[in-house]
Amino acid sequence: MFAGHFAAALAAKSVAPRTSLGTLTFAAQWIDLLWPTLLLAGLERVRIEPGATATNPLVFEHYPWSHSLAAVFAWALVIGALHFTTRRNARAAVVIGALVVSHWLLDVVVHVPDLPVVPGGTPVGAGLWNHREAALLLELGLLAGGAALYVRSTSALDRIGRWGLAAFIAFLVVIQVANTFGDPPPSVTAIAWVGQLQWLLVAWALWLDRHRAPRMAARLSEATA
Ligand SMILES: [Zn+2]
Numbered sequence: 498m499f500a501g502h503f504a505a506a507l508a509a510k511s512v513a514p515r516t517s518l519g520t521l522t523f524a525a526q527w528i529d530l531l532w533p534t535l536l537l538a539g540l541e542r543v544r545i546e547p548g549a550t551a552t553n554p555l556v557f558e559h560y561p562w563s564h565s566l567a568a569v570f571a572w573a574l575v576i577g578a579l580h581f582t583t584r585r586n587a588r589a590a591v592v593i594g595a596l597v598v599s600h601w602l603l604d605v606v607v608h609v610p611d612l613p614v615v616p617g618g619t620p621v622g623a624g625l626w627n628h629r630e631a632a633l634l635l636e637l638g639l640l641a642g643g644a645a646l647y648v649r650s651t652s653a654l655d656r657i658g659r660w661g662l663a664a665f666i667a668f669l670v671v672i673q674v675a676n677t678f679g680d681p682p683p684s685v686t687a688i689a690w691v692g693q694l695q696w697l698l699v700a701w702a703l704w705l706d707r708h709r710a711p712r713m714a715a716r717l718s719e720a721t722a
Contacts, residue, residue: 498603498604498606498607498608498636499636499669499672499673499676500636500637500639500640500669500670500672500673501603501635501636501639501640502525502526502529502599502600502603503522503525503526503640503643503669503698504636504639504640504641504642504643504644505525505596505599505600505603505639505643506518506521506522506524506525506526506596506643506702507521507640507643507644507646507647508642508643508646508647509521509525509592509595509596510646510647510650510651510711510715511646511647511649511650511715512588512592512718512719513586513588513589513592513593513719514650514651514711514712514715514716514718514719515586515589515711515716515719516584516586516589516592516593517702517703517706517707518647518702518703518705518706518709519699519700519702519703519704519706520580520593520703521592521593521596521702522698522699522702522703523699524576524593524594524596524597525596525597525599525600526600526695526698526699527572527576527597527600528563528564528568528569528572528597528600528601529563529600529692529695530692530695530696530699531562531563531572532560532563532564532692533688533689533690533691533692533693533695534689534693535560535562535563536685536688536689536692537686537689537690540562541559541560541561541562541563542558542559542560543555543556543557543558543560543685543688544556544558544685545681545682545684545685545688547681549609550609550624550626550627551626551627551628551629551632552607552626552627552629552632552633552676552677553607553626553676554681554682555688556611557608557611557612561613561616561617562616564601564604564612564613565612565613565614565615565616565618566601566612566613566614566615567614567615567616568616569597569598569600569601570598572597573593573594573595573597573598574594576593576594576597577590577591577593577594577597578590580593588719603639604622605621605622605623606623606625606635607622607623607624607625607626607632607635608622608623608624608626609622609624609626609627610622610624629677632677633673633674633677636673636677637670637673640666640669640670640673644662644666647662648662649712650711650712650714650715651706651709651710651711651712651715652709652710652712653708653709654708654709654710655708657704657705657708658705658708658709661701661704661705661708662705662709665698665701665702665705668698668701669698
């Protein structure tokens, strides 16, 4: 899954309006931000096999540290706790932890059974990647829903707030469609380095969010929670 994770971050702004979309994106996408580094370090493994699924040519051979449910829970605790110690916002810390876990729950819908619950355990996955149009519709539907919630809970302060967001969403759609219909990547090293570029999406979200303000209703709901 790709766009769906960004959708989760966008949607979370309505329950954590004072938390930057950059932070929310980091949390929702953390295990995919970590994975390329673990690939480069040789700690996790993937294989390119065109046609492995109708949508995705990757066979995830070994990724217990980034993509087992047990590891994801541990990451959620660590990242939620780190956020709480710096910001003292319990609600935001819980939302951030939940976003870290949401990544695995969204992945399990599209992945074929390759996601371990515990490292070394039986892998699971509902395999929606074998239905290309349905998988794409799900990604784009989630993104539309997440974007709508984000727009409803924030308002643009200037042009960057308005067009920076529009460009961000459009870019995610383009990448999602390219991932769905494009050629397989040339090598695992290429996957890992292109994967590192996702940090730029975190920076982009951080930047555009500074040019938008939470709407009153969203602020009040957090204040009274
Ligand atoms: Zn993932």
